[in-house]
Amino acid sequence: MNVAADDLLTMSDAELLRAYHDARRQFAEMKFARDTHRARLAWVRAKMFVGGAGGVTERNMVIDVSEEIAKKGQELREMTRDLDLLKADIDLIGIVIRMRGASAPAGGHGEDASESDAEHESQETAGH
Template identity: 40%
Template sequence: MTMSVEQLWSLPETALVGAYAEARRRYAEKKFERDTQRARLEWMRAKLIVNTRKGQEVREMTRDLDMLKIEVDVIDTMIRLRGTHGAAPVNAEEAAEKPTEPEGE
C-alpha cells in the first residue's frame, strides 16, 4: 500500500475519496495488464512455446494485482467507517454480463 491505515484515517474526506479513485484506477490497470499477459500466455501454451519465465511473470503480476485490490478494499472500508457511503462492491465480470434496461419500461 502506498499509505498506512493511520495515514488514510487522518486524511480529509475529499483526499480519501481521491485516494480511493486512484487505487481503483491502478488496480484496473494492473488487472488489465495481468489479463492481457495471461491471454498471451495461454496462446503461447496452445502453440507449445511456453517457457518458465512467462509463468513466473504472471504469478508476480497476480500478486501485485492482489495487493492493489487490498488497498482499494482498505480505503473503501475507511470511507464506510467514517459514515460516508463508498461504492457498492461490484464484480466487473458480473457487471459486464448484466444487460442494461432502458428507463421507463
C-alpha cells in the same frame, strides 16, 4: 499504492476519495495488464502445442517443462500478487470511508483479484 491506515484516517474526505479513485484506476490498469499477459501465455502454450510432435500427452509434457512458459507463468503469478496487494489497499480505503459514515463505494465487488492461477491454468489445459 501501499497506504497506511493511520494516514487514511487523517486524510480529508476529498483526499480519501481521490486515493480511492486512484487505487481503483490503478487496479483496473494492472488487471488489464495481467489478463493480457495471461492471454499471451495461453496463446504461446497453444502455439507450442500445435507445433509439437507426438501425441497429446507428449506435447503437453514439452509445454510443461518449457523454461519460457515457466518464466511467463512466474511473471503472471507475480502480477496476480501485486493485484491482490492493491485490492487490499482498496478494501482498506473502503473501510475508512464506511467508518466515516459514507455509503460503501460502488464497483468494488466485481471480479476479485484473488482468482487462483490454478483455476485458469486448469481451464487452459482442459482445452488441450
